Amino acid sequence: MDALTVSSLNYSYKNTENVVLSNLNLNVKKGEVFGVFGPNGAGKTTLLSLITGILKLQSGTISILGKDAFTQRKEINQLVGYVPQDFAFYEELSALENLSFFGAMYGLKGKSLDSRSNELLGVFGLMHVAERQVREFSGGMKRRLNIAIGLLHEPQLLILDEPTVGVDVQSRLAILSYLKKINSEGTTIIYTSHLLKEAEEFCNRIALIDMGQVVVVDTLANLLLQNQCKSLEEVFIKLTGKSYRD
């Protein structure tokens, strides 16, 4: 069973004639770290929004961990963790209070919630500021908390939208190290970023999306070989061009 299967996906926003996604097909195997890359406006965020249920399907199908995204959204949301690019938490609350709130939303309770919160605070180096209001945090601390919230319920599929943007090297290494660890324990990861160097060392397979369609899906090694390039950035430019897309 695949972690994610996207078939014949089409999407366009209201009041615009532009088709954002056009007959898009994709599948992500269980246990993979799957990178989704593309220029600005390629349709990555729309694709992630459809997968996570933020946007409603217009046509096509999405199956996540064997469940239909249209009819079994609640069950899917229990199995999927989503880490948006924005800091989607409450700055007036402390890190621990944020984790307690989102944990309760995932149905976690009592000691299991407390121990999981403390574990993640420790992993992401936030234990010493657990009781402090998040508004006082640095950008890196906020980014780590943002990821910790998505991991609270130990999801089988983790979707990360640019998880390391704007953080220092230390934070980035800590984040990637933990993500590699949970991936090795079985968590499937779908990841988007503009940091292609990071993607080279992190992803098992890579999908390049442009103009609402999948341009190519393959391993990094195959992409470099087939396109006779030395880096993912070269492949990216070769397949999507140099012109602005937004």
Add this chain to the structure above:
Amino acid sequence: MSPLAASIVKEFKVLSRDKTGLFLMFLMPLALALLMTVLQNSAFKIVNENKVDLMVINNDSSSLFFQSFSKGLEQTGMFNLSFNDASKPSFKLSEDKESIVVVMVPNGYTYALDQEIKSKAEQSLQLFGMLDTVSTEEKVTLKNLELSFDPVLQESYRYSIKSTILSVVMAIQNEMLLKQLFYDVNQSQPDSAALEKILPKPLLLSESLIKENSAANPNATQHNIPAWTLFAMFFTVITLGGNIVKEKRSGSFLRIKTLPVSIAQVLIAKQVVFWVVTVLQTLVLFSIGFFLFPVLQLPPLIITSGILPLLFATLFCGLCAVSYALCIGVYSDTVEQANGFGAASVVILAAIGGIFVPLFAMPEVFKLIANISPFSWAMKAYYSAILEISPFHILLLNVLPLLLLTTILQLIAYIGLKRKNLL
């Protein structure tokens, strides 16, 4: 903890750390209620409670009339009396800054009045057949009492003062006439027992209200406490509206959409918390009306109907205010929009709805316009809970427009959430 309970706890924590929001929701209306009650109470007192400063100047060589007149004026309870002697060289009327009414007793008034009364007594006795001839002495002309008013006094108020003074003079005349008649018949002055028998007792009026069980118009406290409570309730638009916009913009709403709970639970939690806030606002503002205002010499807050009708009105008013804030929050794209439109609309609706100036004191046209403001509906609900002992169905009728508006606002908010892909 269930998702709903966790959301409620989260909202309470967020709110408790919002110092500006708490100031706007509690301290500002409290200060406004206090200030406006003091101001309106002063204005109210000038018209209804304060005595008129009246100076009596005695220009008469005898002080007999002056003494009876002063005593009679004092007994009316309408005047703060001061006296002056015009014969003193230091006297200058223009220097009197306090009095708004001055009565001058002209020289020779006591004598002239006495002659007038004696003549009337003789004529009366002749008419009764008890006297054959009346005195043919030339009468002394009775001069008028001279009355001067401050030009700021309104005509109706002047008329009421003139009537009171005339009634005092007439009472003196009647007493003098009866005494004179007694003397002419008995050749002796009546003693106090006899005087009590022949003098008519002052007529008294029984007062009652046209509407049974109603307490007429509210006093300054009875108006301002519910008025500013309502203002405070609707001003939660700044806090709740801004709170919703912030969540929409921060992405936490979208994140919640990816969780195995409905975003409706989070919105319900927000409304529950702010609904509780509106009840707390009522508790705080009504408490200062009960306990603080009497200490500050302001009219105490008297609730005729009891606590339950008051709570009933509060719950419906609060729910309507929270629904309004929800609507503003859902449709605003920025916190500035929510705050700007929210505050401006609340101030305008409050002004129209009789919060700043009570409806009963407004011109008829404005009373009609007031009907479009939910503040006026809410004030009716509060007045019916505070001023009258209303049956339950009357209370229900008074809150019905608020309930309808609440339903409409919730529906509008639901449509907005759907259109913005948040539900």
